[in-house]
Amino acid sequence: MSSEILPESVNNLIEEFSKLPSIGPKTAERLVFYLLKTEDNKTLGEATLKLKDGITKCDTCKNFATKKICGICENPNRTDELICVVSQPLDIVAIEKTGLYKGKYHVLHGFISPIDGIGPDDIEIQSLLDRIDRTKPEEIILATNPNLEGETTALYIVRQLQDSPVKVTKLAHGLPLGGDLEYADQMTLGRALDNRQVF
């Protein structure tokens, strides 16, 4: 569309930005023109190119790491008796922000989704089962997303652990804190009623 109007390098970067999730062509244009006005394109470009340099998966928990074993796994102040299973590394960031969890993690890197052709063998489930077998933790917390794919994945893992002595738990569902009861969706409100607690 704008091939004659804008230099090729500008069109090129607009196109590349547009490929990113949640970035439409208008936003891509705005980002590129911002970069044209500043010096930031060098640092951003370098950082993007170097993104995967030396990045590997932790042997134990499969989180992204720069060493064979990640910082959380080798932290002696965190118990090995608790493993929190999440679908992606960003979920660890979210849980760590609560400051309340002192166990280890296991990153599945995805979820079971037959529609997208993603089966149990395509994500880090076998490594989780092997790890439970080997380290015999007390409890596994399944912290997959509370949606269809997340629940399917959790259910699959529960079934695989049927004959294991490990205790399997999941995150509580209910009204979000600071939320307004009238705006809660009926599924969440129903779950909050079912799981009501004694004062």
Added chain:
Amino acid sequence: MSSEILPESVNNLIEEFSKLPSIGPKTAERLVFYLLKTEDNKTLGEATLKLKDGITKCDTCKNFATKKICGICENPNRTDELICVVSQPLDIVAIEKTGLYKGKYHVLHGFISPIDGIGPDDIEIQSLLDRIDRTKPEEIILATNPNLEGETTALYIVRQLQDSPVKVTKLAHGLPLGGDLEYADQMTLGRALDNRQVF
């Protein structure tokens, strides 16, 4: 916050993305994790680094260009009698999409904004006046944004051209097409009333 949890290169790119306009920390995280899953970080990184390679401003209209004179300025099928003055190159892209404009452009690269310390000499106004003096076009269309800074800039240019024979026009204001009358703001509706046209 997530310095122990995520590799440095990941945190680094999240930080760089967060510097961009309209990209918050959450969006930055999502973009970086998308890039981690794909091969796109190489092409995006290269494109970002090369963004400004060989980019200069057109001698005549000040739009970004890769040659001394840009494609629009050297196009013999576009008349020299009309110059449309815009504040940024993206505005040219928007006007070109209408397919209705066959004149040339002049890019101010900003607008007069005393609050931000941007005066007439900080943007491409003198080059516009010199160009009008030199090429003597019939008409100048001031297509700056319909907001305080845009109007101030347009007004300043009008004053500078008081003694020039050039005709100075501006874009029409009124109801946007496809818009709903009840949702129009009162300023726009007032302008649409003032500028009402005979059927």
